[in-house]
Amino acid sequence: MSTSDSAYRVETAPRLAQWKIDSLASCTYRKSDPFKIGNWNWHLSVEKNRLLYVKLYPVISNLNKDQPPIASFVVRLRCSSGDCRSLVHPGVVDKRLKNSEDFVWAIETPLAGKFIINVDFINLKTADPNGGEPSSIWSGSAVQTRSSITTLSYLGRMLTEKIHTDITINASDGSIAAHRAVLATRSPVFHSMFSHNLKEKELSTIDISDMSIEACQALLNYIYGNIQHEEFLAHRIALLRAADKYDIADLKEVCHDSLLEDIDTKNVLERLQNASLYQLPMLKSSCMRYLVNFGKIFDIRDDFNAFLQYADRELIAEIFQEVLNVWKGF
Known part of the structure; x- marks a missing residue:
């Protein structure tokens, strides 16, 4: 050019x-x-x-x-x-x-x-x-639509009314009843749990101790097709973690797309860290550009200095390389 x-x-x-x-x-x-x-x-x-x-x-x-x-x-x-x-x-x-x-x-x-x-x-x-x-234009129902087309509409009633539930999920602060057939269909990790002689199959329970009951409910609501947009926004990071852990590809994609939409100075460092952790190159690149190319790194200097104390060394090196590249061209 x-x-x-x-x-x-x-x-x-x-x-x-x-x-x-x-x-x-x-x-x-x-x-x-x-x-x-x-x-x-x-x-x-x-x-x-x-x-x-x-x-x-x-x-x-x-x-x-x-x-x-x-x-x-x-x-x-x-x-x-x-x-x-x-x-x-x-x-x-x-x-x-x-x-x-x-x-x-x-x-x-x-x-x-x-x-x-x-x-x-x-x-x-x-x-x-x-x-x-x-x-x-940025508050639409794309998440709910994506969830609905990948599930049958009546599954939400099965969950909320506990119709013939046969598995209990133990979150960090509560339990929820669900259906192993639905979970196994949506996640290869859950499918493997129920297909082998593991404790999940024998005891009819799944321990998800790294999720709160509210985040776990949001995960099930997505799987069953009745998640609400506000509920999704409140638990995006926990849902991203669960999507990666249980190999729910469409949920991971939805979380990624949503996290790309509203990067700001309050969340950019957390999203950069998660993008690196869960191998989301587009989110990682967008956070880098927001911080470096658009000069936001100067607006959050104190937070960035704290971030440097715990962030992955390779990620920090990438950030400083991006800074050098930008200032070479300016």
């Missing part, structure tokens, strides 16, 4: 966009290539005259005309030289964006040299055609 092409390219991660600009002449206008966040393609533009104007807007289309995004986001600007090293816009909450004039950030501080524009998309909503409250 030529230098001129790369000058207009915006890098993206889940809910994040980053545009690196090497330099701007005293009177210049530049518009980025389109980049996709959520359901829309977007542009960033900069115009330098007496002030520097930064604009964010969706690409004009039928979707944008009929269902313009209602966006909440924060824009940050970092520069390599001049009087200012970092600027942060106060933030935008639930603003309907239809054209290039709906969000304009006028910056009076003189800027020189290279600079980077980061956009953190906090939420994107669409209007209710019936006049109700706008709904977030």
Whole structure:
């Protein structure tokens, strides 16, 4: 890719966009290539005259005309030289964006040299055609749908009403009755337990001491096809651990996809650690980019220093190699 092409390219991660600009002449206008966040393609533009104007807007289309995004986001600007090293816009909450004039950030501080524009998309909503409250595009029922199509709808009733249950699962703080046939169908590990003369087969019990009763209930609700989105979100990490332990491939995939969607400064280190532990390269790469390429490592300096005390040495080496690679190119 030529230098001129790369000058207009915006890098993206889940809910994040980053545009690196090497330099701007005293009177210049530049518009980025389109980049996709959520359901829309977007542009960033900069115009330098007496002030520097930064604009964010969706690409004009039928979707944008009929269902313009209602966006909440924060824009940050970092520069390599001049009087200012970092600027942060106060933030935008639930603003309907239809054209290039709906969000304009006028910056009076003189800027020189290279600079980077980061956009953190906090939420994107669409209007209710019936006049109700706008709904977030990131709060759908994909998890419940994925669970439902891999099981039969009546299994949920079998679990909740304990119809002909024949196995007891002992969690760390309680027990739940279930059906060995259902568990064996969904997990090769459970299938092996019930197919050999192991204590699980003889005693009709399974000990899952590393899960709370609430997390264990969420696991069974997923297996039986009646998990709720909020319940899933509350127990994603425990469900990921169980999916890996009991070889439930579709649950592991759902957890991975969900964890990719809402990486932030509060959870990125935990997710990076789990991505390394459970061999999730895409989640690992996204966490690395969030920390290093988007500069979030500086926002959580204390937490990161604590993370260095217990994290895997190979993982720490990968992070610092990524830091070196990024600063070589800046």
